[in-house]
Amino acid sequence: MSIDLGNNRLSVGNQLVRAAWRYPHKEAIVCKGKRVTFKELNNRANSLAHGLMDLGIRKGDFVAIILMNCVEFVETYFALAKIGAIAAPQNYRLTPNDIERLINQCEAKALVYGGEFKDLVASLRTKLKSVKNYIYVGEGEVEDTIPYEELATGHSTEEPKVDILQDDGQYMNYTSGTTGLPKASIMTHYNNLMAVSQVATEVGIDSSWVIMTVFPLFHRVGWVTVLAGVTSGCKNVITEIDPKSILENIEKEKVNFVNFVPVITNLLMMVPNFDKYDMSSLKTIVYAAAPLTTEVREATQKYFTKNIAEYYGNTESSVLVYCNPEMKKTHPTSLGTPAFGVELRLVDENDKDVPVGEIGEIIARSPAMNANYFKNPEKTKEAMRSGWFHMGDLGRFDEDRHLYIVGRVEDLIISGADKIFAPEVEDLIQSHPKVEQCAVIGLPDKTLGKVVTAIITLKAGEQIDEQEIIDYLRGKIADFKIPKKVRIIDAIPRTATGKVLKYQLVQKYSE
Numbered sequence: 001m002s003i004d005l006g007n008n009r010l011s012v013g014n015q016l017v018r019a020a021w022r023y024p025h026k027e028a029i030v031c032k033g034k035r036v037t038f039k040e041l042n043n044r045a046n047s048l049a050h051g052l053m054d055l056g057i058r059k060g061d062f063v064a065i066i067l068m069n070c071v072e073f074v075e076t077y078f079a080l081a082k083i084g085a086i087a088a089p090q091n092y093r094l095t096p097n098d099i100e101r102l103i104n105q106c107e108a109k110a111l112v113y114g115g116e117f118k119d120l121v122a123s124l125r126t127k128l129k130s131v132k133n134y135i136y137v138g139e140g141e142v143e144d145t146i147p148y149e150e151l152a153t154g155h156s157t158e159e160p161k162v163d164i165l166q167d168d169g170q171y172m173n174y175t176s177g178t179t180g181l182p183k184a185s186i187m188t189h190y191n192n193l194m195a196v197s198q199v200a201t202e203v204g205i206d207s208s209w210v211i212m213t214v215f216p217l218f219h220r221v222g223w224v225t226v227l228a229g230v231t232s233g234c235k236n237v238i239t240e241i242d243p244k245s246i247l248e249n250i251e252k253e254k255v256n257f258v259n260f261v262p263v264i265t266n267l268l269m270m271v272p273n274f275d276k277y278d279m280s281s282l283k284t285i286v287y288a289a290a291p292l293t294t295e296v297r298e299a300t301q302k303y304f305t306k307n308i309a310e311y312y313g314n315t316e317s318s319v320l321v322y323c324n325p326e327m328k329k330t331h332p333t334s335l336g337t338p339a340f341g342v343e344l345r346l347v348d349e350n351d352k353d354v355p356v357g358e359i360g361e362i363i364a365r366s367p368a369m370n371a372n373y374f375k376n377p378e379k380t381k382e383a384m385r386s387g388w389f390h391m392g393d394l395g396r397f398d399e400d401r402h403l404y405i406v407g408r409v410e411d412l413i414i415s416g417a418d419k420i421f422a423p424e425v426e427d428l429i430q431s432h433p434k435v436e437q438c439a440v441i442g443l444p445d446k447t448l449g450k451v452v453t454a455i456i457t458l459k460a461g462e463q464i465d466e467q468e469i470i471d472y473l474r475g476k477i478a479d480f481k482i483p484k485k486v487r488i489i490d491a492i493p494r495t496a497t498g499k500v501l502k503y504q505l506v507q508k509y510s511e
Helices: 012-022 038-054 071-083 096-106 115-127 148-153 189-203 220-232 243-253 262-268 294-303 325-330 377-383 422-430 466-473 502-510
Strands: 027-031 034-037 062-066 086-089 110-114 133-137 169-174 184-188 210-213 235-238 257-260 284-287 308-314 318-323 343-347 360-365 388-397 403-408 412-415 418-421 435-445 449-458 485-488
Touching: 012 038, 012 071, 012 189, 012 220, 027 038, 027 071, 027 220, 034 038, 038 071, 038 148, 062 071, 062 096, 062 115, 071 086, 071 110, 071 148, 071 169, 071 220, 086 096, 096 115, 096 184, 110 115, 115 133, 133 148, 169 189, 169 220, 184 189, 189 220, 189 308, 189 318, 210 220, 210 243, 220 235, 235 243, 243 262, 257 262, 262 294, 294 308, 308 325, 343 388, 377 388, 412 435, 412 449, 418 422, 422 435, 422 449, 422 466, 435 502, 449 502, 466 485
Parallel strands: 027 235, 062 086, 062 110, 086 169, 110 133, 210 235, 210 257, 257 284, 284 308, 449 485
Antiparallel strands: 027 034, 169 184, 308 318, 343 360, 360 388, 388 403, 412 418, 435 449
């Protein structure tokens, strides 16, 4: 006779239950003037869970979310996790057409949205065929919607009696959309809790810390940071990427840990008298998502904290490589060594390991990873080969097995925290009737790291200005993908086989 010990019942919702028992009266979330304890957060999540079940939401159903960073976003994540429904958070910076396609792709049964997105949702309602319930977060009433607060306060606070397994879907993870419509993959409870284990193990977070979340909660980094805080019993200060608010909250709440992209540090230093804010509570700043330049690293150490860490990964993989503050002192330009549970290799075009010091494509395996793309078997097969996820990045190891990124396999521009796939922009620009050819490149920028720049040639006899190209792209592509600069030239340099020599363009226009 065997006994089921429940070893496959590792669940996201139970992390909040545990925190509510252990730290009932401790503040869990501080966000935009609201302060919620762990017990209050758990009670509201339970009430919301029961309310959603009363609306017919069941285990395995998708629920779309369009919210700015807020307490209600966190409550919604946990409520859905407790009933086995899958959160499908949408990047509100995408075009309405992209958001419509993504919500329809997963056949969401409900949509939770904030007042900032009333007009957007109103424009989509007739196109979202599967959405039966619209749940409104905000002041006042909106016709044909369900007030969020009624669900979060008007139902039982008992734990929902739904059997959750660790391999059940918890969260619909979307890539950055660098090749068009973002790819989607369903992260399980196990995947996301393994990502939390990586963060807690590598960073060393404990219940005495005050952490800050500035990444959007629709992004996996934002969600995993929140989940790590709840799992560790930390107070989590959640903000938007608002430089003045970030500085004020670090000072007021005595924040110990925050995850930045380098552009945020540049923005903080643009705030008048930024160096007058008290940053002495900061223990560690961890950088991710874009290369950490020497300039940003030195400015961080001068004005914010001496303890800088950096990690490398993506939304499918979570943390793959981590460089802690001690490593950063001896290997300042390194991304570090493999994180907890990660296997990492550098391979050639035949997936054979390259020698130390040579450049190869980064491939990895991790318990936090899921690259089984939703309704997209072709992309899954392309990314996962022989059980290894191919990152599309090129790197090298030094003699200490520290990883260094040297470029992209694909044509990618990282501007601030945004990732832009050049061919997507090029194809749209070349559809303009006056444009003959186009090459999209990233030019160095002190604030954003890179700015998207279009280099174009015109058809014979045509004339055009920069603004006409920019106006032509609006509504066809997300705003952050639209070039900030347009240069018109006589001919785009190419190889004998016709490949654009982009490095020549970058060199010429950087100068």
